[in-house]
């Protein structure tokens with residue numbers, strides 16, 4: 001079993017190469033113009049030697065000794081609070097990487113999500129041609145390709161939320177457990193606040209702050225408009241960007257849609273539905289996999305009752321997040337029924353890694369969340385709604401977990417919307433995405449009525465890098481009723497559905 005990686009927690013909503021055959025995605029041929037900007041203070045980029053800013057996800061010893069000329073790295077000083085001018089008490093420095101050809105035809109922004117997912121390595125991978133993700137951008141060589149590490153991460157004024165806080169594997173359901181979550185969350189918040197600079201930065205980590213950073217870089221590069229490929233959490237920043245700066249929007253693709261038009265409460269309920277759908281997908285996969293230990297049991301007879309909190313937590317966190325490996329899951333579950341549940345171990349290394357990942361995730365996630373009532377009673381209502389749709393009594397999901405924590409994070413926002421915007425964007429999700437359930441896509445379409453919606457029939461979070469067959473998608477033009485998700489047993493399993501795809 002692969003060990004814990006930040007990807008499985010912080011990759012909130014991950015990665016997404018087929019270029020979908022729809023005019024809304026045709027970047028090539030549409031230049032983003034460079035013109036003199038008219039308003040706002042435009043900062044000067046400080047160009048850097050990329051050798052000094054190698055992304056943490058890349059192994060420096062595997063990089064060529066001479067970096068290509070197309071790879072460029074830079075810093076930009078931006079206001080911490082974009083509603084005020086830059087000054088000594090109001091600035092932070094954000095860091096980015098680009099693949100820059102000569103005479104670029106326009107600007108493409110790439111955001112891999114997270115929240116707080118490292119972004120710069122994608123520009124490196126493209127410039128160096130060193131990974132599947134990098135080769136996913138083939139065809140876009142004539143454009144400036146920009147990836148910005150979001151504020152609070154990597155080289156962009158990173159937060160330090162290190163503490164010894166360890167979260168339990170269970171969702172609080174009693175007042176005492178709720179109080180315990182409060183204590184742990186307070187420990188994390190206090191660590192972030194005491195150890196991060198500049199003072200007050202935790203108040204300015206909302207999607208709208210990130211969107212303003214994007215716009216500062218766009219302006220500093222001298223572009224009038226930009227294109228976007230935003231994945232997962234990057235779909236929230238993208239949608240907020242479109243709302244704030246509609247005149248800057250070129251071609252925007254939101255892949256693995258988080259939605260700026262859904263309450264945290266509803267998102268939580270949708271994710272529990274999605275988790276139950278994924279169990280059925282694992283069953284459908286098992287039925288066509290003779291090596292699956294439950295194969296002979298047939299439909300829906302396949303799963304034993306799972307009761308331990310740790311197993312419940314590990315299923316969504318380790319096995320089903322981003323790109324599920326159903327073979328691995330079915331084998332692990334079978335071993336658990338035979339008395340070996342080691343693949344579902346929570347305590348120790350997993351709990352420490354997960355808790356550290358959660359600490360840096362919530363600093364970016366909770367400030368976007370609108371929670372009108374943070375009482376235990378209101379939280380109990382969420383649990384009751386979850387229970388009503390929780391067919392297989394899973395009780396745990398990452399968003400449910402974050403929902404509990406955000407009750408106690410002192411900073412809240414309003415990204416849950418609505419945020420109406422008339423831009424023509426392309427919104428993409430898959431039927432059996434756990435991180436950003438297809439219900440979120442539908443609500444985002446309510447916010448973005450001129451957008452085209454694509455539902456990919458299959459598994460995994462994000463579609464850009466893995467959708468290979470136009471047969472397995474449904475396209476909904478603006479105004480059309482969006483149907484889905486499909487029956488987990490009717491969508492074919494296999495490579496075309498994304499099964500066997502590996503993001504690592």
Ligand SMILES: *[C@@H]1O[C@H](CO)[C@@H](O)[C@H](O)[C@H]1NC(C)=O
Pocket residue numbers: 049050051052
């Ligand atoms: C960047 O730094 C490396 C290592 O110090 C050096 O070899 C290289 O010449 C520098 N590149 C530029 C463009 O200054």
Ligand SMILES: *[C@@H]1O[C@H](CO)[C@@H](O)[C@H](O)[C@H]1NC(C)=O
Pocket residue numbers: 077086087088089090091092198
């Ligand atoms: C940014 O803030 C630092 C102190 O945090 C200060 O030294 C620096 O001069 C400021 N930069 C600008 C451009 O105001």
Ligand SMILES: *[C@@H]1O[C@H](CO)[C@@H](O)[C@H](O)[C@H]1NC(C)=O
Pocket residue numbers: 129135
């Ligand atoms: C990028 O790498 C792939 C696989 O290693 C190779 O097939 C392709 O030719 C490379 N592209 C360029 C532009 O070097």
Ligand SMILES: *[C@@H]1O[C@H](CO)[C@@H](O)[C@H](O)[C@H]1NC(C)=O
Pocket residue numbers: 160161162195
């Ligand atoms: C983060 O804070 C911890 C605890 O105070 C400290 O030990 C560690 O050195 C800090 N990390 C960085 C990168 O500053």
Ligand SMILES: *[C@@H]1O[C@H](CO)[C@@H](O)[C@H](O)[C@H]1NC(C)=O
Pocket residue numbers: 176179180183
């Ligand atoms: C929470 O922390 C307070 C103060 O540190 C302590 O008195 C209380 O027992 C803790 N409550 C729980 C449920 O852990």
Ligand SMILES: *[C@@H]1O[C@H](CO)[C@@H](O)[C@H](O)[C@H]1NC(C)=O
Pocket residue numbers: 304305
């Ligand atoms: C699973 O749990 C349900 C409800 O608790 C029970 O009715 C059923 O018999 C259990 N199934 C197995 C296979 O243990």
Ligand SMILES: *[C@@H]1O[C@H](CO)[C@@H](O)[C@H](O)[C@H]1NC(C)=O
Pocket residue numbers: 420421422
């Ligand atoms: C979107 O377009 C509709 C119809 O033209 C208009 O009523 C509405 O105000 C527009 N909304 C925004 C946010 O521009």
Ligand SMILES: *[C@@H]1O[C@H](CO)[C@@H](O)[C@H](O)[C@H]1NC(C)=O
Pocket residue numbers: 261418419420421442443444445446447448
């Ligand atoms: C989404 O937002 C729009 C307005 O932006 C609103 O009309 C709609 O009811 C919202 N909800 C859903 C679920 O679409």
Ligand SMILES: *[C@@H]1O[C@H](CO)[C@@H](O)[C@H](O)[C@H]1NC(C)=O
Pocket residue numbers: 468469470471472496
């Ligand atoms: C796409 O899937 C369909 C249906 O399974 C199949 O007939 C077709 O060959 C596939 N196309 C590609 C390019 O894989």
Ligand SMILES: *[C@@H]1O[C@H](CO)[C@@H](O)[C@H](O)[C@H]1NC(C)=O
Pocket residue numbers: 284287288489490491492493494
């Ligand atoms: C399972 O395999 C059978 C026979 O190969 C095929 O007809 C069926 O569509 C497959 N089911 C799924 C869910 O892929």
Ligand SMILES: *[C@@H]1O[C@H](CO)[C@@H](O)[C@H](O)[C@H]1NC(C)=O
Pocket residue numbers: 325327328331500501502
């Ligand atoms: C999925 O898990 C199986 C069993 O552990 C393993 O053999 C296979 O390589 C994994 N597939 C991917 C894409 O990681």
